[in-house]
Amino acid sequence: MDPDDLTLESAAQDLAIVAVYRQMFAVLGSSAQSVISDPMLVDLADALFAAFSAAGSEGLTMEQMRSACRGFPEPVFTSRVRVLRELGAVQKAFDRPNQDVYRASFTSYVSLLFVRRMLTRGGQLELHRMLSLERLNLDDPAATEDDARESASRLTTAFRLIVTELFMLTSGGTIDSLREKAPLLWNADSLIGEAAAAHDRMLSRWPELTRPSTDLRAAIAAYRDVSTAAAGRLTQAVGATRALDLLPAEAWRTFTRRSSVGALAAPLAGLIFDAPRAWLSAGDLTEAVAQAERPAPQRLRPPRADSDDLADATPADVAPADDREADDLAARAEAVLAGRDAVDMADLIGRSGDWPTARRTLSDLVAAAQHPSLPYDLTWGDGLVVGADGVPSWRGQGRFVRVAVPA
Amino acid sequence: MTHPAEDLLGALSERQRDEVVAAWAAVEYGREPVDEVGFAALRDPALRETLRAVLRRTGRDLVRIAGRRWTSGYDDDVRAELVARGWGLLPEYDRAVLTTILVHSVAIPRSDGHLTDDSWASAVPTTVAELRSHTQLARGKLNDALQRLRSADLIRAARTSSEGASYVPGPQFHRLTPAARRLLQEELVLAAGPGSPLAAAIRHSRGGQQ
Numbered sequence: 001m002d003p004d005d006l007t008l009e010s011a012a013q014d015l016a017i018v019a020v021y022r023q024m025f026a027v028l029g030s031s032a033q034s035v036i037s038d039p040m041l042v043d044l045a046d047a048l049f050a051a052f053s054a055a056g057s058e059g060l061t062m063e064q065m066r067s068a069c070r071g072f073p074e075p076v077f078t079s080r081v082r083v084l085r086e087l088g089a090v091q092k093a094f095d096r097p098n099q100d101v102y103r104a105s106f107t108s109y110v111s112l113l114f115v116r117r118m119l120t121r122g123g124q125l126e127l128h129r130m131l132s133l134e135r136l137n138l139d140d141p142a143a144t145e146d147d148a149r150e151s152a153s154r155l156t157t158a159f160r161l162i163v164t165e166l167f168m169l170t171s172g173g174t175i176d177s178l179r180e181k182a183p184l185l186w187n188a189d190s191l192i193g194e195a196a197a198a199h200d201r202m203l204s205r206w207p208e209l210t211r212p213s214t215d216l217r218a219a220i221a222a223y224r225d226v227s228t229a230a231a232g233r234l235t236q237a238v239g240a241t242r243a244l245d246l247l248p249a250e251a252w253r254t255f256t257r258r259s260s261v262g263a264l265a266a267p268l269a270g271l272i273f274d275a276p277r278a279w280l281s282a283g284d285l286t287e288a289v290a291q292a293e294r295p296a297p298q299r300l301r302p303p304r305a306d307s308d309d310l311a312d313a314t315p316a317d318v319a320p321a322d323d324r325e326a327d328d329l330a331a332r333a334e335a336v337l338a339g340r341d342a343v344d345m346a347d348l349i350g351r352s353g354d355w356p357t358a359r360r361t362l363s364d365l366v367a368a369a370q371h372p373s374l375p376y377d378l379t380w381g382d383g384l385v386v387g388a389d390g391v392p393s394w395r396g397q398g399r400f401v402r403v404a405v406p407a
Numbered sequence: 408m409t410h411p412a413e414d415l416l417g418a419l420s421e422r423q424r425d426e427v428v429a430a431w432a433a434v435e436y437g438r439e440p441v442d443e444v445g446f447a448a449l450r451d452p453a454l455r456e457t458l459r460a461v462l463r464r465t466g467r468d469l470v471r472i473a474g475r476r477w478t479s480g481y482d483d484d485v486r487a488e489l490v491a492r493g494w495g496l497l498p499e500y501d502r503a504v505l506t507t508i509l510v511h512s513v514a515i516p517r518s519d520g521h522l523t524d525d526s527w528a529s530a531v532p533t534t535v536a537e538l539r540s541h542t543q544l545a546r547g548k549l550n551d552a553l554q555r556l557r558s559a560d561l562i563r564a565a566r567t568s569s570e571g572a573s574y575v576p577g578p579q580f581h582r583l584t585p586a587a588r589r590l591l592q593e594e595l596v597l598a599a600g601p602g603s604p605l606a607a608a609i610r611h612s613r614g615g616q617q
Contacts, residue, residue: 189602224607231608241525241592245517247600252514255599256507257541264503264542267594271587272486272495273579276558279438286433286445 023088023107044072044080045112048090052104059093059101084108124184124191127158131194138201145209148202152212155195159219163226170230175237182234183246186227195220326373333368333376336361337402345378345398346385355392365400377401412461419457423448427458430477434462434469438560439578440476449477472581473526480582497561500544504552506595507542508533508562512575514595527580527588532565532573 051068052060060068062081069077084090089108093101117125134151137143166185169178199220203213235243256264337343345365352358369378380398387393410416416424430448433441443449448458459469466485470478481489489495497505511533516522522529535553539546553574556562563577583591593609600606 186604227604228607228611231604232612235593235605235608235612238525241513241527241588242517242523243592243596243605244514245520245522246605247514247518247596247603249515249518251600251603252510252518253541256510258543259598260543261500261503261545263598264506264544265499266502267506267591267598268497268502270486270490270590270594271583272481272489273497273559273561274480274582275495276555276560279560279578280436281438285437285441290445 023105023111040072041076041080042112042115044069044076045084045089045108047071048081048084049104049109049112052090052102053109059103061100062102065090065102127162127191128194130158131155131191131198135194135198135201138198138205143205145206148206148209149212151198152202152209152216155198156212156215156219159195159216159223163219163222166223166226166230170226170233175234178230178234179238179246182230186230192220192224195223326371329364329368329371330374332364333374333400333402336365336400342399342401345380345400346395348400349392349395350385350387350390353391358392369400375403377403411464415457415461415464423454423457427454427461430454430458431461434458434477434479435467437478440470440472440478440581443475443477468584470582470584473524478581480584480587483584483586486584486587498552498555500548501552501555503544504538504549505556505561506598507538507544508574509576509591509595510599511537514599527576527583527591529575530565532575534573535571 047069048065051065055064065081066074066077069080072080081090085102087108089105090102091105092099093103134155137151138148140147162185166182169182169185173181195216199213199216202209202216231246234246238246336348348361349358352361365376365378368374368376378398378400380396383397385395385397387395416427419427426446426448430441430446433446434449441449448454455469462469462479463482466482467479468482470480472478496502509527512529512531513522513527516529516531521531535549538544538549553562553572557564557574557577560577560579562574565573565575596603596605597609
């Protein structure tokens, strides 16, 4: 530094800057020299600021501060207040020896808010704001080429840092750390859009700024690439449903609220599910399997009728009825055959016109073929005849045949 | 008529055939995935491959669920072909209702950190009130669609609360193969966050495959 600059005024200016810095980071100080190692200490600062805000211009005495922080252990409270006082986050309202009323520093509280936001949203929100501000700067009619150059340099630095961090996470980090940190860093399309807009604005107003704008463009493109790479590595690693939590809940809510039926239906368009049917419980199935393995108990034949009159009586009673049925079935079968020796079932059913008729014919022919004393046979082959307009729309291939009665 | 896998089963001893058929019936007709403890054909790797081959003959595949449970589902190639021909798809409106239930019961709880295991099962119910008031689904058709989805086991009624009936994804989602589950996840991400880096990565990897 030039010795000429070492005036009392410049020293005072430096001190003022350092004082603001100290206030800003007071909430994170564990002693005047180093940062905290326990998040509880920030919670204590939060409680303290809330109490100061409620107290208004009255300020708080040391006892009131202690009462506001009664949820925290006394030694912690004492050391925190000491640090906050040393760094200027809590100051005496009036600088007099016997005054015990304190007020809190606005700068410290704002920095606490900032710290909290960085915790939940990472640096992305800040980058958004920075972009909005830079955009305003560039649109300002009074802005000069130097302003634009500085603005581009700030944006380039921010993007390069975020790219490096994401790149290190993607290439060398564990999946857990990537999962935790990447969503705070990676690209939302809006961010790239804003950055590109700022870049375009700068280039159109100051076309001679080729170098800074090229740097900025490269940084934005690198950011897009590394974001995609990080997301790709995560989706590959996390499994078949876990990537869902990488989108914020709000994005999902917006999707279901605003989408049309068609857009909602689209994600399931590539999947096939089973048709409804009677599903069984696993317990029932296991039980069925367990029982099937046991040998079935031997069945005993029912005792034969040994009474003579019963044995004599039976055929006499049954025969006439049997004959009547046989005659009836033979008549129907002959009607169907109409003089031929065989008839094609698919053809026959197809010509019947409606299902009830076809059904009756079918049952007659089956009964005739099954009857032991009638000379008919019904055989079914493989395959189906399908006709969308036919009644019924599908028919089995079979033949109804009159067989030669053995002499 | 003979079963398409008759020749595969014919090559086995009687006992092995019984075991394969028992396991086949269990995975095909069981509502929930079955535990391999009860089925020798699921425990034994060689028989399991035979079972897989038997299922393949009818266009199905054996699907492993976390732990030692198994079920069956459409084979990936068969699914792709059925979809290409437009066979067996759910009606559009039913799909929209189902997507909404998946988002409310699975995606949102996941974003909030309430679900951690890698499956489409969820204990967070979606109420009918949510479906009615927070979507653009036509109201008159909603009950019929829910009824159809229920009978297909795609959704299951959760314990009804004071807010009326509510549903969670049904056991049919266990029948999705890993590739089908991944496809569903990707399609949901593409639909809900088309501008997100996840969607970019998905489009990028699909472009690389083609």
